[in-house]
Amino acid sequence: MAFEGLAERLQSTMKKITGKGKVSEQDVKEMTREVRLALLEADVNFKVVKDLIKRIKERAVGQEVMESLTPGQQVIKVVKEELSELMGGEQSKIAVADRPPTVIMMVGLQGAGKTTTTGKLANHLRKKHNRSPLLVAADVYRPAAVDQLETVGQQLGMPVFSKGTDANPVDIAKEAIEQAKNEHNDYVIIDTAGRLHVDENLMDELDQIKAAVKPDEIFLVADAMTGQDAVNVAESFNEQLELSGVVLTKLDGDTRGGAALSIRAVTGKPIKFAGMGEKLDQLEAFHPEGMASRILGM
């Protein structure tokens, strides 16, 4: 593909600079231009890029870079620091309610990976934390969404609460909590239907579910291949629901994954887990530093 990593890009820029012996402000400008291109090609939102470039430029015209013997490497260092700062530290903890069950709600656009991630999280909670989750089929819209979650439940040998497709998702969620209490399930993971952030009715439905079950966690499930629109999506879901975290799916692909930076920048919420495949054990803690390098292609 046409995408070069930032290191190679800066290297070719540097070739022009070395020989002159001294780094000028113009050189710094050219270097930050390469950084901008690399970030945009990685799908980082252009507004996020703008802010980042401003900060990087401010630092780069300082001594740190201009008086360095290896200005290219210094620029990379500055860029990496800025990205890491933005990505925040690692955080894969899941809330525990004072009185069980702990309720987790999964939300996001169509096809992002909510249903699969519901299964993966349940598996994670059982394996790593010795918990016994109840999965809840609250997607009554997508054809066979209930079958899909029931199959996932079977594969895991875990209970799935469903009331078919004629029931109201709010009622389904409420009744599921009751069942979890009766059956001593300490976690309830609610799989909701995919919806567009601009669909007011369906966004209101999420509000109603939230009000009815008071979730301890609300995870936005987002596809790592998302482009510039990631900021609109994340912003809307966060404004509507006050997310507690993000799961970034399909990171087993070859996307640079700039959406991670965009989502993080507009919500300030941690990306907690990464989906690394279609199988139910392919969920990992999210590593922010690794992500910064991946976005830069190095």
Place this chain on the structure above:
Amino acid sequence: ARYRKVDEDFFEELEEVLIAADVGVNTVMDLVDELKMEVKRQNIKDTKEIKDVISEKLVDIYYGDDDEEVEQLHLRDDELSVILVVGVNGVGKTTSIGKLAHQLQQDGKNVMLAAGDTFRAGAIEQLDIWGERAGVDVIKQSEGSDPAAVIYDGIKSAKSRNADVLICDTAGRLQNKVNLMNELAKVKRVIEREVPGAPHEVLLVLDATTGQNALSQAKTFSDATDVSGIVLTKLDGTAKGGIVLAIRNELQIPVKFVGLGEQVEDLEQFDAHAFVYGLFADLLEGDEE
């Protein structure tokens, strides 16, 4: 209406609007350079005049030297046509198949579906429901069976029932999974072997919310299955799907359909002129208050 001046600020905003539409920074910079020259040449002063020039340039990038007939499906009138549908996970393959089956059925074709996604939980049931909605038969085996065998079965049934069109669903797969891409190539070989001249269309489904990775999807799926057209889904959201410009320009793959919702009627023929206007409309419509 009042129009603003075409100056540096205007070009900067245009650049941002197009980047925000996922057109891709390199394509955008080339376009803006060309536009600047054109504006000088034609002595264009305000945004009222530039609208058509931008549209023209974008359509030029899109079509290249081709004619504008590429959006049509190339199906046979006299015998079975096979459409293979491919793409990464969750983009809308199964849904688009349901919508397309409905459309073809409405056009008077006898349509059948083959449930070639034997992997994802609930995939067969999902296609079954779409078959019901469209009023067409679905050929299926159990979860976990060999997709090539299901497609083979589908072709046999389609032939024996004198179907006009067989649409084959496949499991979503990321393009960097070599084994899964080989599996897909095998499915295509079965189709080629069983029906001369088939598959008549290989449709790659792309999610409009996808960023620059869509170009890599188009390239790799094309290498494996020789993609003939794109279905661009989820355009009913705020994403614009601008990457199809680069895909058309670099790989010569045309968009044939756009997905505009989750209902059975929400599939439309692609219209390049309307599409490119949508990429930058926000910029101009803001001016024309």
